[in-house]
Amino acid sequence: MTVFRIEVTAKDQTGDPGIVAAAHRLGVDTLQSCRKSRLYFLTHHKPAALGAEQIERLCAALLVDPVVETALISSQSENGPSEVDSRFDTAAGDQVIEVALRPGVTDVSARVLEQGASELGIPGLQAATATQFRLTGVLSESELRRLARGLLCNETIESYSLGPIEPPFGRSSEARNYVEKIPLVGLDEAALMLLSNERTLSLDVREMKEIQSYYEEIGRAPTDVELETLAQTWSEHCVHKTFKAEVEFTSYGPHGRPNPTEKIQGLLNTYIQAATEKVKRPWVRSAFIDDAGIIEFDDKYDLAFKVETHNHPSALEPFGGANTGIGGVVRDIIAVSARPIACTDVLCFGPQNFPQEAVPAGVLHPARVEDGVVAGIGDYGNKLGLPTVNGTVIYDSGYLGNPLVFCGAVGLLPKGSHPTAPQKGDRVVVLGGRTGRDGIHGATFSSAELTQDTHMESGSAVQIGDPITEKGLIELVEHARDARLYNAITDCGAGGLSSAVGEMGEELGADIELMEVALKYPGLTPWEIWLSEAQERMVLAVPPANLERLGALANLWDVEMRDLGRFSGDGWLRVRYNDRPVAELPMKFLHEGLPLPRREAHYHEGGPGWKSQPAENELGRTSLNERTVLLQMLSHPSVASKERIVRTYDHEVRGGTLVRPFVGPYMDGPSDAAVLKPLGTWDNERAFALSVGINPLLGKRDSYSMAVSAVDEAFRNAVAVGADPDRIALLDNFCWGNPTIPDRLGALVRTCQGCYDAAVAYNAPFISGKDSLYNEFEGHPIPGTLLISAIGIVPDMRHTCTSDFKDSGNLIYLLGETRGEIGGSLLSQLLGWEGGEAPAMPDDPLARYRALHAAMRSGLIQSCHDLSEGGLAVALAEMCLGGRLGAKVDLLAICGNDLFHPYVQLFCETNGRHLVEVTPADRGRFEESMASSPCALLGEVLPSEQVLFTKGPERLFKLTLDEIATSWKGDAKDEASN
Amino acid sequence: MAGGSPSIVHINQLRAGAFRFSEFGMLVLPGGFSYGDALGAGVRLALDLQVFFHEELAEFVESGRPVLGICNGFQTLVKAGLLPGYGREHGGSAKRRPSSGNRDVTLTTNTRGHFECRWVHLAVEPETKADCLAQIEDLVFCPVAHGEGNFQVNGDESLRQLEKRNLVAFRYVDARGERAGGRYPINPNGSVADIAGICNPAGNVIGLMPHPEDHIESIQNPLSKSGRLGLSVFRAIISRASL
Incomplete structure (x- = not known):
């Protein structure tokens, strides 16, 4: 040839x-x-x-x-x-x-x-x-x-x-009708575990024994299809056993004294869902039941929001991992019958300048990981025609072996348009991409730790996405939904067909013929077809009478459609290959047979070396002056402008992005959150905000504080752009190390406790969440990382706010009290301090945010920026840069007069604070509206290029806009347009 | 808002004969990533246009009805040979298949090598053959969002031809209306002579990389100003639509 x-x-x-x-x-x-x-x-x-x-x-x-x-x-x-x-x-x-x-x-x-x-x-x-x-x-x-x-x-x-490469044509092989029977009788614990490891089942010994005893009882050996189905369905990734497990939790006080041990009946029940039930917001449409959380938007539409992680695949193949991460979370939105309308992304990488020779074997350099992940996110989101509007990037050496890639998606659906009940006799229909040997064992693979050999062993778990096929799915499902052609829908994610069909048919049972599955190439064995996590596929329950109409739509949108079988009604999962049974399992055992694990958790308050305040001599010893510290903070990779990344994402498509990632006259100032107006809803004034809160640095110091602070950060970011604090819903994403190790789990317990307390205090429900555990490389865990994503209703799109100063002569107020909390702050990290209180929950946080929101609705706020990493000083510098205006502020005016050192006032990361800009004419009305909240007039916006910090009559230091730009924008400083 | 009533038609519906070009007064090829831009932006869709709709499209263009390509639509028109569309001017039959193999202009990878999204200012070229654009009085302010928007020509002579025949429709300019002169990011992609959009010799086929549809109301303006709406582009072109 x-x-x-x-x-x-x-x-x-x-x-x-x-x-x-x-x-x-x-x-x-x-x-x-x-x-x-x-x-x-x-x-x-x-x-x-x-x-x-x-x-x-x-x-x-x-x-x-x-x-x-x-x-x-x-x-x-x-x-x-x-x-x-x-x-x-x-x-x-x-x-x-x-x-x-x-x-x-x-x-x-x-x-x-x-x-x-x-x-x-x-x-x-x-x-x-x-x-x-x-x-x-x-x-x-x-x-x-x-x-x-x-x-x-x-x-x-x-x-x-x-030299010249061999033409890489796929070698086609013969169809393999091969089903293995795997004898379990008589295997001891060691042999069971060997089997679990050899097949990458990621099942523990109790789970293997449960399966062994089931098959002993029915008197036969499981087929490979059955065993793999059980492993997927029972995997951490699919069933979240750690969050359902009974946990014995012991915390130890600062002096190592243990507190009484608590028994926690499931972290999810006890803290996350409990918070949602406690706050009981009437506008929550769906929380923790569907593939995405759903809240009410307006009279006609609801909003769906989901955030997923794709960490393990992104560690191995950054482009493909992040690419399919976006693809997966967008399908979660399609799976609640919503039209995807926006994406978010939060990324955690190792330091970009990490020495090449110090990168462990089997790990890609963080710069390569970042390049690939960023390109992968842009490629998928841009090609789907979705704006990627919000996110952040954090750099820490703890993410060297395990980068984190959080992918979020938002969707819009007409009220009551999402059917969730498959009926007996409905056809099991697969729409979308073909099935290949890609992504096999993704679910069990992501429930295991990475080692330096993972690259070579798990290649099949990593895939490249095909956004154009997914675009067809989006259009097709939207039309099928409007024509009410299906009774249930879900995406084919981790576990492939086995988990999609297994979950949808949990009540009814299903009969499946694997020969009907469209394959990319021949040669797949039945279990591979059943388990493959090939991308861009959805599973629908379709009444037989609707098949023809669905088929016509599928033709129009160039989407392949296959009918695999029916929902039987007998409660059994029966899988056949060429008419021969290859799996027969009662749904009850598949879904309820998993013995819930028991786990032990320890937590040491304050962590090792904890001190309540930095010693006087630590403050005194510091040779860096405030000005140098501020410039260092502005150029710190986690704080500095992310424009080089964000501009490679389309944030304008669909025409509804009202507050963008960059703001101000030069469109380069940082934004606190995005505000979007969904296409199709321009007949009213309502919009919504998307924001995030994340602070793993703080988590290293105090897990509880990390949770409270992440909720507060997401909240204050959303409020800063105009969201109503009484209409904010939260998503939780936990990325953690190995939860079977008590100290890892202990920190997770404290984080969940913080989530509960904060959600209740802010009266904000969790509507969806996801955990990604076993993020360890060769025994080193990532810093326990909680991402809180918020979606909030902006009642009036004409009353949003951005962070850039608008006009000289305007007044600058600091809202919220400053408590001098520097534990876990960027300042502590830069100066190598270990002590200091970690930020607590603000007093009555909702009251202050309501007051700010009311002032914003009345048009009293010209600009607004939240205080996070780097505290007051960084926030002020960013507002000046965004508006290309100077400012003068007096630290003596700050609420909280017990603070003795300017470092603390400038850089502490106390929660619940915003800087706002108010015109002199509005001063009276504004101060009146903030009467019962902590609020201090710090200074004013100046026409000059100078940013001046004083303490009473004493001049502390000043910066120029140019210096701020050089530090914050780096090489891109001179690129501002216009 | 611009005065038309649009229908969104899938190319498969056109192929199946459910709709015909001749039923409409104006054709817009919108942005997006047709076929994922595998094989180059717009290339694969351009093939569809040439294989399935060559004659129908040629008649549509010949009739003087406007065709607007935005972003991927522009890339597609260029790669299908419909822009700048010299072929039919040289006395050759309009029905002659435009050969994309000897194109003179193209849209290729941005100088920076990657996709980029940012707002830009556009000025309508004063003498442009797309004379309907003359009614746009101010600059147009709207975003670009592309990775392959770098307009390039096959040598200086090709550029001279384009300019001499007044086939340039839009150029990238700064907020005061001064030519970008290649300066990034005012010219966001490295396009030769700051060209953001072109037209055919008859002036009824127009393509541009930026997205005027993302600025049809002032509330979408990132500078919180009014005016310079992308809507003006649609108003201008729709004024030429006819059935």
């Missing part, structure tokens, strides 16, 4: 300076330039169907841009010598690395090319793609391999070759 190889290269020979710079960071200094080419491999099973004429046509219509690219075409037949090889010798001095996706990994370009060829009258074309890197410079083979592995190729999903 002849294979044509087409090499498409830019006419402009400049090459990619980014790759050269990254190679130098890798220690390959001799690389001078790198040019990238796209490679296409084309072949046809009928040799006559593909010749020079067809290749030329394909190049002209699809492969080569004649204005900026050139193509080099060669062919290689199976017997003849390759024409390709010789060319490499002639390119003197250049070295070549070629990279291709491994067989089985989604290659969207190849598929689009095959379809396009068919339209051009060349049906049956087989295509594959690859990338060539042409490198100039003196490079040894070992350096080339270092470049390939460290930069150009991710061996989890790709392979590389020094």
